[in-house]
Amino acid sequence: MKLKIAVLPGDGIGPEITQQSVKVLKAVADRFDHHFQFEDALVGAAAIDLLDNPLPEATLELCKKSDAVLFGAIGHPKYDNDPDAKVRPEQGLLHLRKGLGLFANIRPVKAYDKLIEQSPLKADRIAGADMMIYRELTGGIYFGDKFTAEDGQSATDICTYSVEEISRMAHLAFKAAQQRSKKLTLVDKANVLETSRLWRKTVTKIGEEYPDVALDFLFVDNAAMQMILNPTQFDVILTENMFGDILSDEASVIGGSIGLLASASVGKENAMFEPIHGSYPQATGKGIANPVASILSAAMLLEHFGLVEEAEAVKKAVELSIKLNVCTIDINKDNHYTTEKVGDFLEGLIS
């Protein structure tokens, strides 16, 4: 298969982890006789520094004409602590999601047997936990109008959802549930929010088309609690943008390290693959960042194009590396490997 892959390393640890997943993808191409062509582009703080624009036009163009985007990470503390900053790195990511129409963000969360000890949660709570979070990605309060009053005395963010935005997400989530344990949980705040009530109504109706899937509802506050109390109750979780952001970061504790969690963002025409962790600025350049989330995102890329055997090879390699403790310091405290060494090891296993 021929694939043109845009690589957007971004900020902080983005470049060093993305380098490892590119290495792994190249090994996959060699072994399975595919032709993957990679092209790098600027995004985030890195792009602001050079071009004053977190998402340069050339980057968006490249992404549009590529088959897939491999994304690193975004964000830099110098913008976080400046509430008056006019441009911010995160706008690059948000515009990219919107510009490519990536309305669904899919985040698998699972407890690796070997890592159960690492988790802050007790083993009996998380053993067997295995869920997919379907987070809406181009709507809601992230993309509504936002403004500060002229006198600077108040600020507003608007959250809107349409039946259409909810429906296309719901169909994806129901279909995913059909492939799994046939259970879908909608997380909302329907006792307070009008948008949540539209979600509940729309998803309930669409549920009639999927009679084999058991649909239930959870208020987001309760969901944030249940995620820790009893994570094995979840199969597919469907939720709106902001709640999905919060819940999926929270859910990362189940896996033992946020450095393991991959995601796919998909739309009608484009697809992007990125770790759920951030740019982790304190770690930049130290060789301590875990490349596995990026590498598993690359595996999701392979799956997306039907390269199931290839994706399996990557996932198996990751599992083996965890079993053998060939891991970065977030997982292997005593005798850790560097970002690059972990990448080399996985590359070697696949080649």
Next chain:
Amino acid sequence: MKLKIAVLPGDGIGPEITQQSVKVLKAVADRFDHHFQFEDALVGAAAIDLLDNPLPEATLELCKKSDAVLFGAIGHPKYDNDPDAKVRPEQGLLHLRKGLGLFANIRPVKAYDKLIEQSPLKADRIAGADMMIYRELTGGIYFGDKFTAEDGQSATDICTYSVEEISRMAHLAFKAAQQRSKKLTLVDKANVLETSRLWRKTVTKIGEEYPDVALDFLFVDNAAMQMILNPTQFDVILTENMFGDILSDEASVIGGSIGLLASASVGKENAMFEPIHGSYPQATGKGIANPVASILSAAMLLEHFGLVEEAEAVKKAVELSIKLNVCTIDINKDNHYTTEKVGDFLEGLIS
């Protein structure tokens, strides 16, 4: 001291738990020679059933002219699953918060030594955890305009915050931090939301008036993760309404049971005390609900009026009951006491 206390049992387990805290408050009054006068009023689904109004005028009036409100719980599944319901129990609670001007909700979270085993979190992560969550309670997306488009094809919720709303919360939280470990964490999503940037800006500025308090910032997604990874890092957490709702429910896992968590909601003129748990409809009338959250809310009521010794007596009694395992089934799985028996035991200890 003379206190007029409005009692709003509400829905589900609300009445049975509130009965226990009233009992405890009466025991306190007897022992310390105070005069507490209690008056009941309707709220929530209970009020809808009788008067078609989740917050009858008479209830609000009673609350206004009382010194404090003791609130039970609110919510009923028959409304949750009806996205078209015109009135909902939760409106009663929201109108009450707004009507009484209760802009600050204060939720202490702490790991009881005896209960560390109960927590889904490993002991070494939570030992010593002790934080206060300051949640803004009468602003944000809860109280902004909300509407559905005429064609029913989209819905909108508006989130607004003013400098004034943020400031009064910030002062309370900084003052609380001064009384504790002098650390304040603002949780927001300033990399995406305009309102969050106003929070960050306003709180940073007010921080200059409290040079002895170390102020730091956390994005809400990261905070949801840190709450589980390393809860002892927190002292006072300050946040907006929706984030506070989610984080405080999540934080309840640290204590071992949400049935233990109390809260105070305060404003300029009024104060209300309520458990953070919901109406738990499945448990209604079964005598299995934990009354401790309501009883500790009563202790916060006492503290609020400067009755420190009295509040200590209640808290000591609760600690002893936990030590002796005189607890409901959420905590004492094998040999549990009923809601009423726990209340009787605590009443007995105080008398």
